[in-house]
Each structure stands twice: as structure tokens, then as C-alpha cells.
Amino acid sequence: MSATPSAPFYKRVTPGGWAAVAWGAGMAFTALLRIRLPGQEGPDVFPGVVFLRWDGLLLLTVGTLLTLRGSALLARRPTAALNHLLVATVIASTPLGVDAIPFAQYLAVDVALYAIAVGRPRREAWRALLLALGLLVVYLAVRLLAGWSAGTTGTLAVALTALVAWLLGRSEGQAREYAERSRAQATEQAVTTERLRIAREMHDTVAHSIGIVALQAGAARRVIATQPEAARQALAEIETASRETLAGLRRMVGALRTTEQDDAAVVVAEDVTRTPAATGAPGSATASADAVATGRPAEPRGLPEMPGLAALDRLAELTGNAGVRVVVRRVGAPCPLPPDLDLSAFRIVQESVTNVVRHSGADSCTVTVDQRDPGTLAVTVEDRGPVPGHARVSPGPGSGYGLTGMRERVAVLHGEFSAGPRPGGGFRVTARLPLPTGVTPR
Secondary structure (H helix, E strand, O other), rough: OOOOOHHHHHOOOOOHHHHHHHHHHHHHHHHHHHHOOOOOOOOOOHHHHHHHHHHHHHHHHHHHHHHHHHHHOOOOHHHHHHHHHHHHHHHHHHOOOOOOOOOOHHHHHHHHHHHHHHHHHHHHHHHHHHHHHHHHHHHHHHHHOOOOOOOHHHHHHHHHHHHHHHHHHHHHHHHHHHHHHHHHHHHHHHHHHHHHHHHHHHHHHHHHHHHHHHHHHHHHHHHHHOHHHHHHHHHHHHHHHHHHHHHHHHHHHHHHOOHHHHHHHHHHHHHHHHOOOOOOOOHHHHHHHHHHHHHOOOOOOOOOOOHHHHHHHHHHHHHHOOOOEEEEEEEOOOOOOOHHHHHHHHHHHHHHHHHHHHHHHOOEOOOOHHHOOOOEEEEEEEEEOOOHHHHOOOOOOOOOOOHHHHHHHHHHOOOOOEEEEEOOOOEEEEEEEEEOOOOOOO
8 A cells, every 4th residue: 555645636637627627617607697596686697699599509519619628738738728718718708798708708718827827938828828818809809890899897807817827827837946946956965965975985995095005015015025024914914905995895885786786796796805815915814714714704804894983093003004103192081972973083084194194204193082172072183294214105296185075074064174284394184073962071
């Protein structure tokens, strides 16, 4: 059973259906005006001779058939439908013996004007209005030129009613257009925000590990002939960082895929990345052997799936193995942080440390987590500049995406971000993130 409620009855009726209903109501009202109702001395309007004859009834029948035809065309061919309704109005008004097109005979035209003004382009809506008003003017002019009486006041009332129906339709149409544009803009903004989030996560996940891999590869290349044990250790660290990067990418891709085929591909990728690498690194073979012996998968040596500030020590260990010592200082009483703020703070530190490894040439950096202010979390990463003999992984300037990503993360959390050279040399990155109310120290 569907949980979607059905639309109201008046929403289920098409504009053509409402035009036919309006015509029927107008014909009923016209007939009631020409008969004596209870409590009246006589009918409000004299029926006229033609109205009671067969030719008058024939004209009313033809007008009704044209109206039904126009109502059926209103959704597909609105201009043709309006033409049918206008002709039907003139034909039906002829046997009534009136000096102007009655309001009751114009109800169906008003409904068509409203429908056209709501759903059709502005130019087409204007043409429909001019056509409907033009018919009233032509009908009045023909009677005046023929020397017959003309109901100018009644025609003005009918024209005013048609104009009001058209204006209501235009207002409804513009409201729908605005709502549609707002939905499209909101959807586009959501897509852009998600793309930026994914780009930041991919950059933060990959950049740090690739920097470690590049640094370790360079170290292994330099000592492979003289210190093979150190080279093997460097290769083991490269394998660990590579597996961590693959795992992070696999998680991100798995979250984006929805089809069964894509899910199967993710499972295959997981199986492949769990297979011991044929590099001769001691860590992979030992971990695989332990996993087979115990019947459990080996514990990951990299960062957790959703890291936070609690993983800073592991980040410092991984970066230290790559040749850059990271000193983590915690100031103030720690307090539980919301997951999004905890992850963002870690990513800011991770990207800052990655920049130190790749671009600074420094052999150490300091990470300070300041939680003395109960309403603010402050993280600072700084280095003292290049050290002679310590080569940069990327000698040239960076792309700038890392600083941009950090600034975007801080802006999303309504914090403050600064990055620039230190007075005594080196570089400093500082982010101050406001804590939500209710977060208290442990």
C-alpha cells in the first residue's frame, strides 16, 4: 500500500474539466434567469423568441459541443482550445436576445485564461488575454455599427472578470516558476557542497599518505645499497601508507555507489587490497600469516576509518617514520567533541602536517590542541623552517588546494582560520572552532 496521500479532488480535475464545468454552470444560470422561480413575480430576464425555438436550442447545442471540444484541447493545444471557447460563447449568446456577451457564457473562457496564464509562456499568455478582450470589443463594435443596442457596462464587467482571472493565473505561474528555481538552486547548492566535501576528503586522505610514500621512497632509494634493512623498513612504511590510502578511497567510492554491480566491485577491491603485496616487505607477510593462523583479519596499522583528535598520536607516529618528527601538545582539559568537528579538526592538522612534510623542508613540527576555553577548540601546527640536508618532497610551491580546503572546513563550522609565515621563520596554521553549547570538559 502506498504511503503517498492522494491529491485533493480539485487538483485531480484537469483545467479542461473545470472549463466544461464552468460552461455547464453558466448554462444552468442562464436558464434559471429566464424562468420564474418560487417567490418571484416573473423571470429576471425575458427568454426571447429564439431561445424557445428549435434554432435557438440548436445554437446552444452547437456552442456546448464546441466548448467540450475546446475543453479537451486545453491541455495540449491551449490556443486552439481558447478559439473554440470564444466561438462557442458568441454562438451561445446569439439566441439569448442580449445586447452583450453575458458573464455566465464567459466563465469557461475565464477558466481557460487562468490555465493558460499559469502554465504557458508569458508571450502566449499575453496573446490569449488580448484575444479574449478583443472578442468583447469586436462583439460590441458590431452591434454599434449595426445600429443595435450595446451593453457597454455589462461588457466592461465581463472584461474586468477576464482580466482578474488572467492576473490570478500569472501570479500562480510566477509563484511556481520561483519555487522551481528555488528548488533547482537548492539542489545545485547541495550538489556543489557535496562535491566540495568529497574533494576535501579525497585531498586530505590522499595527500598525506602520498607525501609519506614519496618521502620514504626517496629515503629507500638513497640507502638501499648501504643499509638494506632501513630500505626494507621504508618499503614497509610505503606499503602501510598505500594500503591506508586505498582503504580510504575504497570507503569513499563505496559510499557514492548504489548499484549492486558497483557494490560487487567494491568487495572485489577489498579482497584485492587485503592480498599480501609481492614486494618482499616483512610487514605484509607477517600480518597475513597471523591473520590465517588466528582466523581474524589483521588489525590495520594506519589511521582509523573516521579519525579524530584521538588519532593524533598515530598520525605523529606515521609522520615520524617518514622522517619528520611531530610533537603533539594538549593544553586544557579534554572534552567530548561532535563527530563533524572532531573530524574537521583532525583533517586540518593532517593537511598542515602534510604541507610540512611536502613543502617546508623542516625535520619537525609542533601540533598544539588548546581546549582551555570551554567555548572554543584551537589547533595550531607550526614548524621552524627548512633544515639543511632535509630535502622537500615537492620542491615547488603547492597547488593551494590544501589551504583552501582547510579554510572551507573552518568556514562551515563558523570558525576562524589563519595561515602564514612565523616571525622567527617557518610556517604556522591556526584554526579556532567554536564548540556547541553543552560541551563540557571531562
